[in-house]
Amino acid sequence: MITLNINTKTYNVDVDPNTPLLWVLRDELDLVGTKYGCGVAQCGACVVHLNGEAVRSCVTKVSRAEGQKVVTIEGLAEKHDHPLQVAWQEVDVPQCGYCQSGQIMAAAVLLRENKNPTDADIDAAMSGNICRCGTYLRIRSAIHAAAELQRKTT
């Protein structure tokens, strides 16, 4: 049994400790907002927060998450109103939408560390996340919009 703390809830899972966190989230816990895109740390669709840091859950063994704090897109904000989630809808970023939870989770760490990121900061922080539909320009705008929202509300 492995005990996990995900989105402030406790789960006990009976899996091989080598199982990537991604598949535990998706297959065992029905937290399917975290996506599979490549399985080899190349696309960012699977980004979650492990103790506040963005990690690629497809290459993060579940054993590494044991007893740590995991946050997924479902738990980023209780009411799904994190400034990024608000801005994402306001800017109407998604096309197919498949990459977007990974994008948001990666952007959330950027925005926490850098309250006012420039385009260059965004490019540097977000280049690990593929959007096959090509919504990058809107992702940039939405991150700027979220930064502004965050400034206003805090």
Add this chain to the structure above:
Amino acid sequence: MTEQKTSINRRSFLKSSALAGGGLMLSFTWLSAFKLPGEAGKPDVPNWIEVNGYIKITADNVIKILNPNPEFGQNVMTSLPMIVAEELDADWQKVVVEMGPHDSVKLGPQFTGGSNSVRMYWKPLREAGAAARTMLMQAAADTWKVPAEELTTNAGLIVHPKSMKSGTYGEFAAKAAVIPVPKEIKLKDPVKFKVVRSSQKNVEGLKIVSGKPLFGLDYKQEGMLIAMIVHPPAFGMKLKSFDASEALTMAGIKDVFLQKLYPDGFEQGGFDTRSFNDMLVIVGKSTWQVMQARKKLKAQWEPAGDIKDIIGGRGGKKEVIVPGELESTDAQHKKMQEFASKPAQQLRRDGDPETAFKNAAQIIERTYNAPFLAHNCLEPINFFAHVTAEKALVAGPLQAPGWSEPTLAKLLNLPADKIEIQMTRMGGGFGRRAYGHYLYEAAIISQKLNAPVKLMYTREDDMTYGIYRPMYTAIYRAALDANKNLVAFHVKGGGIPEHPIHANRFPAGAVDNYLAEGWQIPSNITIGAFRAPRSNFNAAAEQSFLDELAEAMGKDPIELRLELLQRAKEKPVGKNNEYDADRYAGILKLVKEKSGWNKAENKKYSRGIAAYFCHNSYAAHVVDLTMKNGQPYVERVFSAVDCGIVVNPDAATNMVQGAVVDGIGNAFYGKLTHKDGAAEQTNFHNYRIIRMNEAPKKVEVHFVQNNIDPTGLGEPPFPPVFGAVANALYRAYGKRLYEQPYGPQIPQQTMPDVKRKPVKSKLILNKRRAQ
């Protein structure tokens, strides 16, 4: 302006529901049934009254509109219901949108592809909305005993101004549902549109940003098993034998078996393409367990030799021999060069091109090449199936359920009405998901196991067993007279395994002497539609060629195109010219204006222009290239598009921006190569996809404003990006690039971050450019 009238009695979808007397429709989908842990489910099952196939209303006036077409990011889930809401005169902000079931009687063709969603549903959806509105008004008129002509509607409310009576649609829905469908209904004048032509947010925005289960890969059912297929390591190979003993001992593994996809002699439909027919299937409880166990599956492979496929479809039944050769990219290139010099099939001829070329003062000839491309939808191929002796439920990402259903029914030996296909949101499609083989694979596996199964491709499976964009080549030739007038144009294109030529496209119709030819080389590498099939190559080649031609003729590239279009308009050459010269010229003029084409302040950029017509719409781009860290970088793009009426402008802008980014990415990096039949790119570490730092700072999109019925948008902006990028790269480096992707062709010396003066390219007279 008078309102448009339309006759609708032929349309079966408008028939009132058989649920007479305001019968109740329970609406229940897997999405509302799927509860996230710790999240209260929303038992949202009100009593819907079906007014027609697209519209359901509750007595307390909740209006639901069904989206008929599969959503793969082109925004139909929002845009199509907007069209219904417009004519229904519903309050868009209060409308509930739901993905419709697969039901072509009620909901039409249900096919996403060919940039057709809005185009083919434009009229039916308007009629559905307008008919429902008329019926609701009639119901109110009957109730209030007033003439229907005296009623008006306003955002879901019916009003009788004379008597000051008013009521909601909901109040009259039950009565309206049993009123005969009017024989004739009026459609709105487009200038009066309120919902259509206004920018509305994605109706699934919140679900997407909060990680709700929307996609096929998220689909789940109690007791569901995970299946994967181990395919041969290369095209042209087949399974010789396998040993599953070790794999079967691994945790969670249920079964390993060999199963045919199509039985011997099976007649495939036109979209039943599949890479391999033998499926070595491994099934287990969870994804990771199956991934681990498949590594322990020992299989021996052998050359498959030539294979005979029987293909049905429109052209009638034919036998196709799929060659067994293990193909490699270098050898393919050589073969293409060889075929390019052989006689080819004539596709169009105007005037006397041979004589014109013989008498020419100058001939420009260039050869363009492009590789296979993998679709690489970010959601890998997958499908859910639960097949029992009596029925089948299948669910997942699929562009054309109506094309797949007949094959599925045959393979499962079930009548079509016992098959339910649920369409999930797709994590990209780009043409890949028009080919239903993976749905059949899932269903056959489920039938064999008698259990609910989700078939899943890993990224590697997805990339290496694709239905790819073909490999293409084309020779373009132009003949100029002594005054540098274009007197003849010749294009000869070929491909593995199909040629790219659209013979009746521009500049056909604008040149007196014109010849188009095509040839193809059979292959076992499976190919299919890829965002703007064939056009995505032609626009690169032809638009680069026109740029080079303009230079040779001493003309501005936009002016050359406009002159040719003027000619095509005033005195068109030949018949069947596919494009409208005015609309084509319109986007060129628009992009010229919006990009400040001749403005001095833009001279700091290396600018490339290209324009193209495909899928009934027109798109032009000006690409502004600069240098970033010694690498070429597309910093800005100006786009002009004519796709008729734009339903949802901001969403349409998003799609054009995406097409531009996708085009830049594929133009610079897109490439799938083979070695002895095996794909050499297997995942995103060696198949390069454009990323954030390579995306432009700005893509400014302008739509031509007109009242033409929508003509399609998903594909048209994509192809000309390639040509515009190629032309901008020429301005930056002074060297023309003829091979895609352009990235590896870019001169490797570090470029200074300043623009170079283009070196005049040497024109080769009457001689093929050395490869």
